[in-house]
Amino acid sequence: MFGVIARHQSEDGKARLAAIADVPESRFWEAYWGLRQPYDRGDTAGFAYWRGVADALGTDFGPHRIARLIEADIASWSAVDDTMVALIEELAAAATPVALLSNIPEELAVHYEGHHPWLKHFRVRGFSCRIGHAKPEPGAYRWCLDALGAEPGRVLFVDDREDNIRAAEASGIRGHLFTTPARLREALCLSTGRLSTGQLSAGRLKP
Incomplete structure (x- = not known):
């Protein structure tokens, strides 16, 4: 996140x-x-x-x-990117399933749940403080795959840290190093063949 x-x-x-x-x-x-x-x-x-x-x-x-x-x-840690939040809303409107995997302590997780209703759009919320695994530990990715019920090759993991991307790819998950929303939008269009240029996966994992 x-x-x-x-x-x-x-x-x-x-x-x-x-x-x-x-x-x-x-x-x-x-x-x-x-x-x-x-x-x-x-x-x-x-x-x-x-x-x-x-x-x-x-x-x-x-x-x-x-x-x-x-x-x-x-x-x-409380500021969010309003552009990305808007894109999450786009995904929700398009019925595109997304999941979230975030290294976050309990106190901060509670804050986000209380202040950010857009979290409800994530089918799976993998908060590290509640799943017992933190990226880049392999167990974090296994937990999310199990929760999604998805094959690794059908999941695209998006993160801004290369070590987290490499760990995801070691589990068979496709990775994208986040730099800008526009580049992520393009990567998703190319990788899924289903998303228009007006749709973006703002989550960390997407089947």
Whole structure:
């Protein structure tokens, strides 16, 4: 979802997080990303994740600061690309089945479910925090294929990260590296032979 439908973490949001943590930014982001995969996978919840970040930094955030960090983290990832959302609506109107596979912690998943009704258009929603697998782990792709009931060769996986694309292709899934909606639209028209230039798969997986 992030980097395709939702936007990447905002610079203002990143600055706010580092300011709340009150530690050097380089050290903060090393700890933030170093512990992120288990958080995305649902192995740990928000407070435990931020306590781990604090431990890695040799500090103590405390409950109030952790609550502020969780709130700021959600806000930093909350922007979406309205053009892509509109294209999702086009797909829904055209009855084109789409599914979503996203690395996302529970707190952020709850936020998206509460604020973005376009999520209902996805036949399958594979949130990493709820399926126990995070990209590029093979289990994430197996889970989605099972949920879709589709053969790998009939699925097109769209992502903005090459490592995630390679992992999908290792499972037999076709991959497309997302750069712009227009290029994805063209790729889908060529690969399916069913989509007009007015239709686009905005999801991560499509049978």
